[in-house]
């Protein structure tokens with residue numbers, strides 16, 4: 051695990067510095083790059099948020115969640131609908147985050163009773179349900195046509211920077227939450243749950259409550275990021291917003307970097323976004339196949355990454 | 366019962382037979398290998414494309430194409446498992462699931478490049494039977510009968526053949542099976558191959574009744590999930606029952622609440638079942 | 654003596670298997686009670702019922718006068734009802750110290766992780782594991798794992814400690830070490846229920862013995878009285894252990910006592 055290796059060499063004192071440095075590199079991208087670079091930096095921040103979010107439930111609690119796409123899609127639609135109803139943009143993002151957190155809290159008790167493959171399927175089906183709902187609830191979502199979101203007025207430079215810093219703010223929030231969880235009671239309890247859920251209960255960890263907390267945390271920032279994304283691109287459609295691809299890509303990023311750590315998700319998301327961006331540009335037709343090949347290669351040739359995963363996944 | 370309901374019932378049964386056939390291979394792989402094959406939907410569509418290509422390119426009748434296409438997928442599945450998936454088969458859920466997802470991305474992409482995304486299907490005008498107002502198109506009826514026959518064939522293979530008994534033994538107790546001299550990696554490969562073969566057979570049949578396009582691979586996979594959850598994991602009768610239940614639910618649901626709602630009902634049923642009874646409606650364990 | 658734990662007509666069946674049937678007893682504060690019974694008698698199931706792992710099919714459990722029949726395991730832990738697992742259950746990829754700290758943090762008195770680790774070090778010293786505190790729990794030997802299990806439950810500051818076969822799998826000298834440790838635990842004021850299928854261990858330590866057989870409470874009382882109870886001799890010893898008890902176990906019993 052790259053993340054674990056880095057944290058070992060740096061010691062836990064070094065962690066905030068590395069993360070902080072990384073944030074500065076992203077934040078300064080308008081100084082050293084054009085709008086394309088700024089866009090990539092924004093994507094890196096966006097995926098950083100998603101990866102850190104997944105890490106709460108998938109990394110710390112050890113539950114193989116594929117709900118990311120559902121959280122993002124719900125956040126995107128909630129934000130877009132609020133915004134189109136006249137709610138100011140940033141308030142709409144906050145509302146989206148709250149709505150997603152509420153849905154995660156409501157769904158959590160149902161699907162967190164499942165373990166292993168069943169949990170994986172339960173969580174992935176949330177994405178599918180979201181997509182079906184978005185396609186069919188035309189009055190609210192525009193159905194299969196999708197939904198236009200009012201564009202932010204301003205020139206391209208301003209817009210590029212605005213959304214970069216918006217994503218970075220969400221990223222900082224997710225990162226700060228991760229550090230707090232990692233050092234606190236919740237993170238410790240979640241690690242206990244990941245390693246042996248029965249024993250965790252037996253030493254007094256309220257496992258159901260902690261798992262729901264982790265699930266809600268893994269939803270809330272996705273909700274905000276999804277809403278910000280919708281405002282950024284100005285148009286959302288069911289299959290893009292509730293994306294199965296995204297829902298699998300995010301865990302892959304975390305595993306690439308190292309699950310259950312603070313830095314792992316940041317490293318993994320940056321690595322995969324940059325990799326994708328370089329691949330995307332060259333081989334448009336084979337983009338997906340190459341990404342797939344990268345995933346396969348990761349599993350077989352990066353035993354420190356996927357295969358060396360030191361987590362327990364119940365089956 | 367009015368003719369209308371008879372028609373809805375009949376449609377549900379035809380749909381259900383296809384769902385059962387799609388899900389039974391997926392369920393076999395999941396039950397025996399403890400691996401979720403994210404490639405299953407793409408296998409079905411690949412077979413559908415091959416059937417269409419054989420029909421339009423060489424005029425081969427889909428019923429004749431079914432066997433070679435299914436065998437081709439059997440080989441594909443066998444070697445994928447032997448060469449790749451076997452190496453991580455005992456890894457955590459997330460690893461195997463991610464691997465098959467990566468493989469699926471490759472297959473999906475290649476299919477889009479080779480066949481282009483335009484939907485295509487085989488149109489055989491076989492005519493139709495009419496019972497009063499109830500209409501039974503014969504191509505659909507043939508697809509249903511063959512789907513049930515293929516599902517039955519898998520049952521017979523698992524029950525009656527040496528390979529089938531080895532598969533059941535490995536599922537029950539892998540270590541004991543290995544001690545008895547069963548070569549577990551080969552059995553895994555054969556299991557995955559059989560799963561792909563069933564997907565292949567379904568794909569050939571699907572080409573008769575629905576347009577084949579890569580857009581639906583995810584939906585097909587979703588149906589397989591749902592059927593497994595309804596019927597319980599890892600039994601042929603379970604997959605059959607689950608498939609028929611799902612077909613009927615979608616057919617009647619679509620009739621009562623509109624066709625858009627139908628796919629949602631399956632997922633809702635699945636979530637409720639997962640919450641209440643994760644072993645499935647008819648749940649018992651053991652692949653036989 | 655005010656009862657700490659009251660069990661009334663407790664039952665549990667799994668499908669057709671009646672693992673525990675109509676069991677009633679009380680345990681007083683400060684007692685050391687032995688719970689014996691051959692394999693499959695329902696001892697572990699009883700522990701699971703008392704700690705909220707299983708929901709009883711019938712009956713009531715009261716702890717300090719409060720009805721706790723429907724509690725969840727973590728609630729039992731926080732109430733001061735700790736147990737060890739017959740099959741030890743450490744957090745394998747945490748250090749020994751962290752394992753014990755988990756008990757101190759989530760059920761014990763620690764207010765922070767730092768404090769939990771400080772307290773944990775003390776409990777590790779008490780069970781003689783202080784030298785291993787930085788090892789990963791998965792790498793410990795079986796006797797050490799049992800000690801870890803004990804340290805973890807002590808860190809929870811229990812009022813009642815249910816020890817499910819802590820001596821199983823240990824050799825004679827290891828058992829003597831464990832018994833000395835349990836004696837010290839009891840002397841510190843913790844009520845102990847010692848669950849064993851080996852009589853020797855229980856008889857030498859317990860003030861009172863409960864005998865479980867086929868899920869039912871067969872006898873209870875002072876160790877000597879229970880041993881002479883004809884029902885116990887017939888059902889328990891007669892059926893399964895007569896030969897062994899008359900031979901090896903009885904001798905070691907004598908030498909031990």
Ligand SMILES: Nc1ncnc2c1ncn2[C@@H]1O[C@H](COP(=O)(O)OP(=O)(O)O)[C@@H](O)[C@H]1O
Pocket residue numbers: 667670671672690691692693694695696697698699
């Ligand atoms: N979770 C369970 N499901 C079904 N049967 C069980 C379960 N736990 C225990 N049993 C059955 O209950 C009986 C008592 O078992 P147990 O409490 O483990 O006995 P002991 O600890 O005294 O050896 C046994 O017949 C066992 O098979």
Ligand SMILES: [Mg+2]
Pocket residue numbers: 696697698739818
């Ligand atoms: Mg026991």
